[in-house]
Amino acid sequence: DGQGGLGQWSIAYRDGEGRLTVAPFYGKQPIEFGDCPVVFHNYKYDARELKANKMPVPGKFHDTMIAAYCLGLGRQAPKDDSKKKSGSDMVGGLGLKYLARRHLGMTMKTWQEVKDHPEEVPEYNANDSAATYLLAEKWLPILPRHYFDIDMPLLPVLMAMEDRGIQIDPKFLETYAKELDNRLASFDLPLNPHATQDIQSYVYGTLGLEPWKFTDSGAPSVEAEVLEQIHDPVVKQILAYKELYKDKGTYVENYVKMRDVNDRVHPELKQTSTSTGRLSCARPNLQNVDREGEMRKLFV
Numbered sequence: 001d002g003q004g005g006l007g008q009w010s011i012a013y014r015d016g017e018g019r020l021t022v023a024p025f026y027g028k029q030p031i032e033f034g035d036c037p038v039v040f041h042n043y044k045y046d047a048r049e050l051k052a053n054k055m056p057v058p059g060k061f062h063d064t065m066i067a068a069y070c071l072g073l074g075r076q077a078p079k080d081d082s083k084k085k086s087g088s089d090m091v092g093g094l095g096l097k098y099l100a101r102r103h104l105g106m107t108m109k110t111w112q113e114v115k116d117h118p119e120e121v122p123e124y125n126a127n128d129s130a131a132t133y134l135l136a137e138k139w140l141p142i143l144p145r146h147y148f149d150i151d152m153p154l155l156p157v158l159m160a161m162e163d164r165g166i167q168i169d170p171k172f173l174e175t176y177a178k179e180l181d182n183r184l185a186s187f188d189l190p191l192n193p194h195a196t197q198d199i200q201s202y203v204y205g206t207l208g209l210e211p212w213k214f215t216d217s218g219a220p221s222v223e224a225e226v227l228e229q230i231h232d233p234v235v236k237q238i239l240a241y242k243e244l245y246k247d248k249g250t251y252v253e254n255y256v257k258m259r260d261v262n263d264r265v266h267p268e269l270k271q272t273s274t275s276t277g278r279l280s281c282a283r284p285n286l287q288n289v290d291r292e293g294e295m296r297k298l299f300v
Helices: 043-052 064-070 096-104 118-142 145-164 170-185 196-206 233-258 294-298
Strands: 008-014 020-026 038-040 061-063 268-270 280-282
Touching: 008 118, 020 118, 038 043, 038 118, 043 061, 043 145, 061 064, 061 145, 064 096, 064 118, 064 145, 096 118, 145 268, 170 233, 170 294, 196 233, 233 294
Parallel strands: 038 061
Antiparallel strands: 008 020, 268 280
């Protein structure tokens, strides 16, 4: 509800006569799930909310977000964008609002539209619950075997890995951060390596090279792929500087900020973000740590 605690929520089910029914609840009301599987859209988020509020977490569950992913539904993006969180706005178009509109013909309001209108919240919740139930009803009979045998059993494993986190070596982090600062300070470049215009001026002006790749705005490109093909000592220095600067910003500063009191980082392991079906990792992304580089020593 944005205020901490569960606020208003609801559960959808079929009654004895097969009618779709929605029961509204408020706050921490005890619910006995028993042996009945419960359907969530983004179970990972909801289960943690229930646990944080000392509510029972059902032992048997389905996740319509993962179901949609396993069926190849939603709008798949060619690459994962780790800045977006799993859920309604995630890469892949696996948000409940989109799926309900696309596969059930339901038009639902967003939380932004109803949050300042408390009288509309019960209907908003009911739509969420009903859409989740109806998507599950539609998809469970046609889901591939790997949804049941791999994806569902994998979900609690990934959550346990996220909760436990990955231990890092704080002494190495401190030493490596100082070393990076010293190495960055030792560069003697005739231009500002952070200024794209300075690099463009050097490459296409001073060196007089013919541009062969351009940015979206039509300017000559100075991205790494272009610079790596230029045999010039200053350009090689620029590339080396940028690599170290990236290490400092992407890795060192991120890990310093993100570690907990036990020197563990807790990245999100995402099951539904790539168009290829592989796992991806975010905040911080441990999958892009250079295999050969110093940073590997960071992980205990």
